[in-house]
Amino acid sequence: MVCLGLVSHLCSAKYPVLTDTKFVIVGGGVAGLVAALTLEAAGHAPLLLESSDEVGGRLRTDEVDGFRLDRGFQVLLTEYPEVKRYLDLEALGVQAFRPGGHVHTRQQHFRFADPLREPAQLFRSLLSPVGTLNDKIRLAQLGFKVMRLTPEECFDDHTSQATLDFLWEYGFSEQIVERFFRPFFGGIFLEQQLQTPAALFRYILKMFAQGKAVLPADGIQAIPRQLAGRLERTEIRTNCRVTAVEGDVIRLDDGSTLPARAIIVACAPGELFPQLAGYPQRWKSTTNLYFYSKRRQKENRLINLVSDPTSTINTFCVLDEVAPTYKLNQQGGSLISVSLKECPESDSVAQVEQDLLRHTRLPNDALSFIRRYDVPHALPEVNPVAYQYDATHSRLIDRVFLAGDQQLNGSLDAAMRSGRLAAEGALRT
Ligand SMILES: Cc1cc2nc3c(=O)[nH]c(=O)nc-3n(C[C@H](O)[C@H](O)[C@H](O)COP(=O)(O)OP(=O)(O)OC[C@H]3O[C@@H](n4cnc5c(N)ncnc54)[C@H](O)[C@@H]3O)c2cc1C
Numbered sequence: 027m028v029c030l031g032l033v034s035h036l037c038s039a040k041y042p043v044l045t046d047t048k049f050v051i052v053g054g055g056v057a058g059l060v061a062a063l064t065l066e067a068a069g070h071a072p073l074l075l076e077s078s079d080e081v082g083g084r085l086r087t088d089e090v091d092g093f094r095l096d097r098g099f100q101v102l103l104t105e106y107p108e109v110k111r112y113l114d115l116e117a118l119g120v121q122a123f124r125p126g127g128h129v130h131t132r133q134q135h136f137r138f139a140d141p142l143r144e145p146a147q148l149f150r151s152l153l154s155p156v157g158t159l160n161d162k163i164r165l166a167q168l169g170f171k172v173m174r175l176t177p178e179e180c181f182d183d184h185t186s187q188a189t190l191d192f193l194w195e196y197g198f199s200e201q202i203v204e205r206f207f208r209p210f211f212g213g214i215f216l217e218q219q220l221q222t223p224a225a226l227f228r229y230i231l232k233m234f235a236q237g238k239a240v241l242p243a244d245g246i247q248a249i250p251r252q253l254a255g256r257l258e259r260t261e262i263r264t265n266c267r268v269t270a271v272e273g274d275v276i277r278l279d280d281g282s283t284l285p286a287r288a289i290i291v292a293c294a295p296g297e298l299f300p301q302l303a304g305y306p307q308r309w310k311s312t313t314n315l316y317f318y319s320k321r322r323q324k325e326n327r328l329i330n331l332v333s334d335p336t337s338t339i340n341t342f343c344v345l346d347e348v349a350p351t352y353k354l355n356q357q358g359g360s361l362i363s364v365s366l367k368e369c370p371e372s373d374s375v376a377q378v379e380q381d382l383l384r385h386t387r388l389p390n391d392a393l394s395f396i397r398r399y400d401v402p403h404a405l406p407e408v409n410p411v412a413y414q415y416d417a418t419h420s421r422l423i424d425r426v427f428l429a430g431d432q433q434l435n436g437s438l439d440a441a442m443r444s445g446r447l448a449a450e451g452a453l454r455t
Pocket residue numbers: 052053054055056057058075076077078081082083084085097098099100101102103214266267268269292293294297312401403404405429430431432436437438439441
């Protein structure tokens with residue numbers, strides 16, 4: 027195993043000349059790491075090339091001012107099949123969000139419980155102004171329906187119907203669309219228009235209905251670190267950018283070349299294959315701000331959904347209520363993560379702070395700003411989406427295979443599956 031602590035040393039050293047050709051993986055996000063695990067399981071010792079300073083890709087966590095800050099708010103869904111296959115959730119020390127949400131409209135603040143997960147909250151749910159009684163019955167029906175579908179059946183839709191059209195067709199009212207579906211799924215899909223294919227909506231709803239949304243104790247980057255920690259024969263080179271793939275030869279940014287037995291491109295391939303149809307990849311972006319509140323926001327392990335058109339905020343959550351380990355010291359107060367509806371100018375922090383004070387009803391001097399993350403390439407735009415395909419479909423040309431969430435749908439689950447499928451395809455060469 028190449029221990030992560032050694033990686034920077036390896037990168038500054040002169041690389042040894044390879045005596046035999048290896049499987050080479052370009053990109054050390056979860057797709058590339060799962061590809062490496064799959065190749066190792068088949069007895070190989072691949073080489074993984076990562077352009078940044080550490081593996082993890084879009085799953086990175088910083089330690090700032092005594093807090094763990096994920097680079098963009100994201101959650102791990104325990105029900106994802108690839109999560110069950112590859113991750114040890116106990117070792118990750120995952121901590122769960124409470125099901126349901128807390129809705130903030132312009133005039134009201136109310137809890138929205140999920141009676142399927144918390145039957146004791148049935149009355150609260152029935153009385154909640156999140157939607158009409160009809161909406162609640164339909165939501166329960168839809169929940170039961172998606173739970174009975176297989177993942178493949180969730181994606182079995184050749185119409186590419188948008189989520190919003192699906193919701194209207196299903197008979198939901200504007201009230202529940204605006205108060206629940208738009209902020210909740212807009213936050214997951216990173217687009218407020220809910221134009222993401224309904225196939226993905228059904229799948230994600232199924233995952234929420236059957237499992238939990240959790241955070242690893244050490245932050246979201248603990249996920250790729252756990253995967254990398256299991257690699258025993260993979261050589262990882264960080265700060266190592268691939269600039270071209272020419273047949274079965276890889277060109278690096280220092281001008282050197284590497285031969286490969288087969289290549290798995292586990293990143294958006296447009297940069298390496300500019301002639302590819304459908305590229306350059308189109309991306310959805312997000313902006314995430316962290317605040318510290320002097321006053322503790324107690325017992326709020328819920329996702330807060332903002333259904334107020336005048337607010338810059340889409341969702342927020344009190345991270346240390348869900349995951350106390352996000353506070354590195356035992357300081358008082360709360361760590362609040364805020365996700366915005368759009369990615370505004372960088373001088374908008376004051377406006378976000380005002381909106382957050384309004385939604386939390388905290389006193390004016392309660393909040394201090396910690397950090398802002400703008401993530402321009404957060405989720406790939408994928409349409410149509412897919413759950414999986416035969417491993418041979420990963421093949422781009424000759425001995426080059428593609429992995430990454432852009433191959434299937436924008437999720438951690440898809441990224442991991444695409445890595446496994448690309449490796450399985452490469453192993454057939
Ligand atoms: C803010 C945010 C919120 C999200 N929320 C969720 C969520 O709640 N649930 C969920 O399931 N998913 C979520 N996702 C999506 C999930 O994080 C991604 O689907 C997944 O991490 C993608 O993994 P990947 O390996 O396909 O790509 P990446 O993580 O992008 O990895 C690609 C890697 O390739 C490297 N690379 C690129 N070009 C080169 C090159 N030329 N040479 C060498 N290396 C290169 C990159 O540095 C990177 O490390 C979210 C993502 C973001 C950013």
